[in-house]
Amino acid sequence: MIHPTAQIDPSAVIGDNVSIGAYSVIGADVQIGDGTVVGPHAVIEGPTRIGRDNRISQFASLGGAPQDKKFAGEHTELIIGDRNLIREFVTINRGTGDGGGATRLGNDNWVLAYVHIAHDCQIGNNTVFSNYSALAGHVEIGDWVVMAGFSGAHQFCKIGAHAFIGMGCLVGSDVPPFVTMANDQRGRPRGINSEGLKRRGFDAPRISAIKRAYRTLYMAGLSLADAREQLTEQANGSEDVRAMLEFLDRSERALAR
Known part of the structure; x- marks a missing residue:
């Protein structure tokens, strides 16, 4: 189930029933859990730990070095849970030494095309990141949060569980649980996420x-x-x-x- 053109570092640990597509690159100190599917032309750099039954699409880039000028090559990691969907051209970076050392993505999340998740972000379970949404470093996202298309969050922001960030909304403050942010570029509270x-x-x-x-x-x-x-x-x-x-x-x- 591993394509002959895939490049896999000898130190990588690949679980049972894992599929790795053509021309994908699996780097050193990468662990991939049972049942995970990695599409063609994906790049996974370590240290990265990926759980079970994830679906990683073509051209995704996971575990790359953080985009932080202070980063000096210290040991940091990316930790991904189980049953996540990670679509085309998603980028998720490792953590930084002074930011906790790890970027984390929980379980059952949908991370759709062209999403960027920066260093040291902490993401819960059952979230949805729609196309082109992005997180700066150190952002915390609670369970069941929805980030609509082209939305974003400034570094160190916290977004509480069940919040909804509307299309094109840029969050620069902490958003409490259940709140909907929408209507203009900087975003304002517009009620609760009743439908969700x-x-x-x-x-x-x-x-x-x-x-x-x-x-x-x-x-x-x-x-x-x-x-x-x-x-x-x-x-x-x-x-x-x-x-x-x-x-x-x-x-x-x-x-x-």
């Missing part, structure tokens, strides 16, 4: 609690401190509101408001 939550099985009371929290944070005219105080009360009856509060506690950049 319904598709994932959130019932009406859960969605209502999230909407109430959004109104408190964005529409009540409150300072962030006062909004946080009200959210603390609302969190007593809602795990989702507690998740929003925990995100606010972790936020180190300005909050998208």
Whole structure:
């Protein structure tokens, strides 16, 4: 299942039932888990660890050195989980020594054509990166986030679980869970991701609690401190509101408001 024109470093560890297409290059210190398919003309540099049952399309470039002037060749890595779809011309770089040392992509993510994921990004599970979306270094992406086409995130931003970043929207601040960012190039909060939550099985009371929290944070005219105080009360009856509060506690950049 390995094409004779593929170049595989002797130190690479290839699992069972792995397929590697024509002219692909698998470098030193690369591990590829069982059942993974690598298309033709892909390049995977190490150190990189890839889990099971991933689908890596032609011309993808994974595990390349970080695009960071401070990088001096220190040992860093790319870690990819299971069942991810990585399409054509995707680039995912390794981490940096002073940024945690690893770029991570979780499980069951869709990373579509021409997406760029920079050094030290930490990405959860079940996310969607639409065509031409991009992350600068050190960005954190929660589970179930959707990045629409041509969207992007500035370095060190955090985007909470179930958020939706609209087409062409550039995020320069932390985006709380469940929030939709859209409408202009720099992006503004435009409600919650109601449709996405319904598709994932959130019932009406859960969605209502999230909407109430959004109104408190964005529409009540409150300072962030006062909004946080009200959210603390609302969190007593809602795990989702507690998740929003925990995100606010972790936020180190300005909050998208």
